[in-house]
Amino acid sequence: MGVARPITSRDVTATSPQGVLTKPDLVDAGAEREVLRVVQNRVYSLRKGYMMVKCRGQREIQENISHERAVQNEKNFFETHEHFSVLLKEGQATIPHLAESLTKELVCHISKILPNIEHQISSKLRQAEEQLRQIGRGVPDTDEEKSHFLISKIEDFEDGIMKVVNGDEEGKTENLKLFKNLRKLFDSWETSIKNLCDVFVNEMRQERDVYEKSVSRPRAHRIHQLQ
Secondary structure (H helix, E strand, O other), rough: OOHHHHHHOOOOOOOOOOOEEEHHHHHHOOOOOHHHHHHHEEEEEOOOOOOEOOOOOHHHHHHHHHHHHHHHHHHHHHHHOOOOOOHHHHHEOOOHHHHHHHHHHHHHHHHHHHHHHHHHHHEEEHHHHHHHHOOOOOOOOOHHHHHHHHOOOOOOHHHHHHHHOOOOOOOHHHHHHHHHHHHHHHHHHHHHHHHHHHHHHHHHHHHHHHHHHHHHHHHHHHHHHHH
């Protein structure tokens, strides 16, 4: 009961959880009705409701009770229980019913995300096909085909060099456009040089003024002495 309380504050989205109550055979006498109300979603409401299951106990595990026998024991427990038998009729009890409910949730989730996955796969496929197209076909098997393949690559390389020399670049990647990048680089250099020239001229003027002042003072002092 204490565990169910904090769930309600988080059950506000479409991805809210489904509550699962275990160990119904350990419920205290007299508390069955309250637990039943919880499972029936009348106390701490969950959008996807609750399920109740009875897993194998320690004794059944030690006795190596098979899965099939454990499932049957669980079903017998709910069928004969005074309060919880109604949950079995409503499909809210036993592990098989829980598995069925979770399977439906999984199928629903897959149906929702599948279109997005298909879109991502298609996008990746187009990218891969474009990369393969740019790379071109692989090296042939026979010696004659390899010779033609090599000659073709050399001719393509030569054509590419001539286009670069003539400034006729076809590269889609900005980093591969030589002349465009060189123009940007030279423009940057020109700006830097102009700024440095301005700084240099100002510094030279300051040095000249300092020099003229340092020279003019002794001369004025000598003239004053001669007078």
